[in-house]
Amino acid sequence: MSLQRTQDAESTDALLAAEEVQKYFPIRSGILKRHTADVKAVDGVSFEIRRGETLGLVGESGCGKSTLGKTMMRLLDPTGGRIYFDGEDITDVSRKRLRQLRRDMQIIFQDPGSSLNPRMNVADLITEPMRSLTDWDKTKRQNRLYELIEEVDLQENHLTRAPHEFSGGQQQRIAIARALSVNPSLIVADEPTSALDVSVQAKILNLMEDLQEKYNLTYLFISHDLSVIKHICDRVAVMYLGELAEVAPADRLFETPKHPYTRALLSGVPRANAERMDDRIILDGSVPSPEDPPSGCRFHTRCQEYIGDVCETSDPELDAVGDGHVCACHHYD
Amino acid sequence: MTDPLLEIDDLHVHFHTEEGTVEALDGVSLTVERDEVVGVIGESGCGKSVTAFSTMGLLQSPPAEVVSGSIRYDGRELLDLSDDELDGIRGDDITMIYQDPMSSLNPVLTIGHQLTEPLLAHRDISKAAARQKAIEMLEACGLADAERLMDEYPDALSGGMRQRVVIAMALITEPKLLIADEPTTALDVTIQAQIMDLLRDLREEFEMSVLIISHDLAVISEIADRMAVMYAGNVVETCSMRELFEAPLHPYTRKLAESIPSLETSVQRLPTIEGTVPELIDPPTGCRFASRCPDYIGSECDEIDPQLAEPEGIRDHEVACHYYTDESDAEPPWQIQGVEDQ
Numbered sequence: 122m123s124l125q126r127t128q129d130a131e132s133t134d135a136l137l138a139a140e141e142v143q144k145y146f147p148i149r150s151g152i153l154k155r156h157t158a159d160v161k162a163v164d165g166v167s168f169e170i171r172r173g174e175t176l177g178l179v180g181e182s183g184c185g186k187s188t189l190g191k192t193m194m195r196l197l198d199p200t201g202g203r204i205y206f207d208g209e210d211i212t213d214v215s216r217k218r219l220r221q222l223r224r225d226m227q228i229i230f231q232d233p234g235s236s237l238n239p240r241m242n243v244a245d246l247i248t249e250p251m252r253s254l255t256d257w258d259k260t261k262r263q264n265r266l267y268e269l270i271e272e273v274d275l276q277e278n279h280l281t282r283a284p285h286e287f288s289g290g291q292q293q294r295i296a297i298a299r300a301l302s303v304n305p306s307l308i309v310a311d312e313p314t315s316a317l318d319v320s321v322q323a324k325i326l327n328l329m330e331d332l333q334e335k336y337n338l339t340y341l342f343i344s345h346d347l348s349v350i351k352h353i354c355d356r357v358a359v360m361y362l363g364e365l366a367e368v369a370p371a372d373r374l375f376e377t378p379k380h381p382y383t384r385a386l387l388s389g390v391p392r393a394n395a396e397r398m399d400d401r402i403i404l405d406g407s408v409p410s411p412e413d414p415p416s417g418c419r420f421h422t423r424c425q426e427y428i429g430d431v432c433e434t435s436d437p438e439l440d441a442v443g444d445g446h447v448c449a450c451h452h453y454d
Numbered sequence: 455m456t457d458p459l460l461e462i463d464d465l466h467v468h469f470h471t472e473e474g475t476v477e478a479l480d481g482v483s484l485t486v487e488r489d490e491v492v493g494v495i496g497e498s499g500c501g502k503s504v505t506a507f508s509t510m511g512l513l514q515s516p517p518a519e520v521v522s523g524s525i526r527y528d529g530r531e532l533l534d535l536s537d538d539e540l541d542g543i544r545g546d547d548i549t550m551i552y553q554d555p556m557s558s559l560n561p562v563l564t565i566g567h568q569l570t571e572p573l574l575a576h577r578d579i580s581k582a583a584a585r586q587k588a589i590e591m592l593e594a595c596g597l598a599d600a601e602r603l604m605d606e607y608p609d610a611l612s613g614g615m616r617q618r619v620v621i622a623m624a625l626i627t628e629p630k631l632l633i634a635d636e637p638t639t640a641l642d643v644t645i646q647a648q649i650m651d652l653l654r655d656l657r658e659e660f661e662m663s664v665l666i667i668s669h670d671l672a673v674i675s676e677i678a679d680r681m682a683v684m685y686a687g688n689v690v691e692t693c694s695m696r697e698l699f700e701a702p703l704h705p706y707t708r709k710l711a712e713s714i715p716s717l718e719t720s721v722q723r724l725p726t727i728e729g730t731v732p733e734l735i736d737p738p739t740g741c742r743f744a745s746r747c748p749d750y751i752g753s754e755c756d757e758i759d760p761q762l763a764e765p766e767g768i769r770d771h772e773v774a775c776h777y778y779t780d781e782s783d784a785e786p787p788w789q790i791q792g793v794e795d796q
Contacts, residue, residue: 181642182613288730318497318669323713323724330723345643348672352715352724375717389647390717391672403651404644407612 177354233292465523493678566604
């Protein structure tokens with residue numbers, strides 16, 4: 122009985138869930154621009170983000186992690202599958218409902234220099250989401266603005282300045298204040314610190330953690346930097362060529378990675394301690410094209426633990442390999 | 455003992471801009487011995503790329519001006535050379551790899567054309583021989599099907615392959631000194647591992663010295679023998695790779711290393727450095743790190759610029775901080791010891 126209840130509690134705990142989500146981009150060619158093929162950027166991905174947690178999404182460039190982030194927020198229309206926000210199926214919701222959902226889901230991009238409108242000053246940038254997504258009056262918006270700049274450690278005299286007058290770290294603070302302005306419950310952070318210096322990165326990561334605690338935020342944290350992912354995430358999903366290879370609690374993933382791709386990724390991270398380099402796994406080649414992905418397991422062309430035909434013919438499913446730990450590899454069938 | 459291969463001494467470089475004069479390098483001293491890999495680490499704007507560009511004679515002047523100092527390569531003063539004389543050295547004895555492999559290759563010339571160019575410019579060699587050499591170099595850089603690649607254009611290649619071509623191009627004259635400016639920053643982790651592995655092998659094979667510049671301490675630690683830490687136009691510490699991790703002396707180095715998340719250790723909260731890098735137009739007169747220093751001593755830090763020197767009792771480890779100069783009696787709040795003593 123009590124077991125039943127915990128399971129129920131867990132299943133309703135998902136703030137955002139994906140069920141076999143696909144996102145294909147059509148390739149059109151020839152004079153008639155006929156639809157000739159698809160780039161399968163996201164190809165059948167299922168996972169959930171639990172309320173209040175930080176889920177890391179990690180993978181190499183072109184693996185589809187940013188596309189997945191944007192599709193989950195419905196900034197891109199999925200080609201297939203279902204997306205649930207707080208239990209509600211948002212795959213085909215109306216434009217009106219989608220606008221309401223924008224208040225709940227916000228995004229921060231990698232390069233604040235190009236994601237912030239250069240013609241707007243800081244005050245306008247931060248209040249814009251409130252003007253377009255809420256019916257708050259001017260006083261309420263102003264109050265919130267002053268609250269926010271204190272929250273992200275900007276000064277009042279910054280408000281009339283343009284974004285290009287700020288350093289990368291301060292621009293990212295502006296982007297965070299802007300995302301936070303409409304009280305979202307979920308923030309998708311797409312490589313939020315990749316363009317920053319390490320000492321600035323540390324400050325932004327600390328700020329994001331403080332805000333998460335204060336506002337009970339849920340983060341989808343997209344990054345290629347495994348050390349950052351390990352530091353900030355509760356759970357981690359590893360993506361390869363449009364599919365999830367492995368999902369696990371962060372400490373488990375870093376201590377006992379199961380998927381050969383995850384293991385190669387981890388061993389590729391440069392270590393401060395140079396003595397450990399001997400057991401490094403170096404993958405051959407680069408990621409194949411998502412236009413024509415390999416058959417079976419998409420990683421089989423680079424896998425160093427290739428078993429045999431099964432890897433080329435059958436696409437492995439995400440199967441449980443331990444507590445809250447799933448992995449898509451025929452080694453664990 | 456022979457002379458160092460590259461010896462940069464007290465280099466001052468200014469940029470004249472509309473807002474004022476940016477004192478980008480404030481007396482940078484750095485040496486690269488023969489067959490040594492020196493890593494330069496620091497955050498954006500600290501002057502690490504300016505140091506590299508000065509050495510290659512690639513600073514655009516104006517706005518840049520080399521105010522004083524010297525850059526000696528193999529005993530010759532590079533700053534005194536004419537452009538023609540410099541062209542005999544750069545691209546031949548000293549070559550450079552840049553951060554972005556896409557913009558360092560010419561998109562309208564074939565790989566083969568670009569690879570043979572340095573050879574044809576610097577060597578008395580036939581086109582056929584240059585082509586043969588280029589193919590061998592592409593193969594040494596781990597590119598299969600090199601014959602075919604020679605006739606391809608850069609946009610047919612992936613980022614990792616392009617960076618291999620750039621490396622092949624830099625090595626084709628068998629330089630004595632390779633300057634690598636953030637060679638893997640634009641690449642993915644798995645490709646980064648391939649490229650660092652390649653650089654390590656090639657430098658042993660060709661017995662080159664390497665000056666590698668990066669903001670990523672972990673990347674540099676894979677290849678460097680010795681490190682130079684830069685902050686706001688100064689080298690603040692130089693030491694062996696091991697000492698940097700086990701016994702760093704400068705407060706900035708200590709803080710910088712702490713603020714990087716690591717796979718080995720877990721912290722609840724990342725330590726940060728208060729404040730921001732000072733403006734280099736009208737920079738502070740004393741130590742440029744003084745206003746942010748968690749271990750600030752007193753007025754000597756604000757007034758006197760600490761010089762890079764070996765503290766008493768320590769060998770092969772230089773630091774620019776008043777904890778180790780005669781200006782202050784203060785003892786650093788951490789233990790000073792050579793790594794061997796541990």
